[in-house]
Amino acid sequence: MKKFVTLFTDSYKELRRVRTITTAAMFGALAIILGMFSIDFGNYIRIGFASIPNGIISYLFGPIVGGLFSGSMDVLKYLLKPNGAFFPGLTMVTLLSGFMYGCFYYKKAMTLKRVLISKFIVMLLCNVILNTICLSILYGKGFMVLLPARALKNLVMWPIDSMIFYSLIKALDTMGVFQVFKKTQAADIK
Template sequence: MKKFVTLFTDSARELKSVRTITTMAMLAAVAVILGYFSIEYGQFIRIGFSGIPNGIVDYLFGPVAGAVFHGALDIIKYLMKPTGPFCPQLTLVVMLAGVLYGCFFYKKKLTIWRVLAAKFVVMLICNVILNTLCLQVLYGQAFMAILPMRALKNLIMWPIDSIVFFGIAKALEQIGLFRTFRKQELVKNA
């Protein structure tokens, strides 16, 4: 239990670093740009890769920073390219996803199995159940009418998103892009 609490306190402490904030700002810009290249199929299904920078923030800075990043980015994306009415409940669901990803990734070795597990948990809880509930309230559609196509889309995208995120994160780690954050972490803990 102490490790779990430490995970959140360390992540909250990350937000005090200028390096963290600037890195998050750069990744937010990348996420916004990637968001313009998403494919929308009706008002209930969107396929895109703007979640990759989100995952990197969760991996580098943890659940608290991830929740703040996901929430702020959701609002920024909506202001830049509104799609439908604004729904604060959807922003809270996105923030929950940041917390969940942060709990799976922060200060842990990134493996394909960890990424698959994290993506599955977020896919099931946030994308399929909670987002579908929010869309039901927002658009007045029957929950069971939109659930099957949303579940199918998420089931199809689960391994694809997992492999893409894992591959990009590992490549960035191998070229040493994350190393500066690791050194900073070691200095803080010494």
């Protein structure tokens, strides 16, 4: 239980670092650019890669920073490219997904199994259930009408998103991109 609590306190401490804010800003710009290239299938299904920077921020800085980053990026992307009506519930679901990724990834070894499990849980809880409830409220459609297409899309995208994210994290880690952050985190633990 103590490790779980320190996960949040350490992530909260990351907010005070200039390196965290500047890194989040750079990945935020990348998330906005990737968000512009999403593919929409009607109002209910969207395929995109803007979640990759959200996952990287959650991996580097934990659940608090990851949740705040994901939520703020959702609002910022909407302000830059409005697509439908703004619904705060969808922003809260995005915040929750960044928070959950931070709980799975922060200060933990990145394995394919961990990525598959975390992506499955986030896709099931956030994308399929909570987002479908929000879309049902927003557009006045029945939950069960929207659910099959959204569940199928997420089931198909689950291994694809997982492999892309895992491969990218491993490649960046192999190139030494994350070494600066790991050294800072190790110094904080001592």
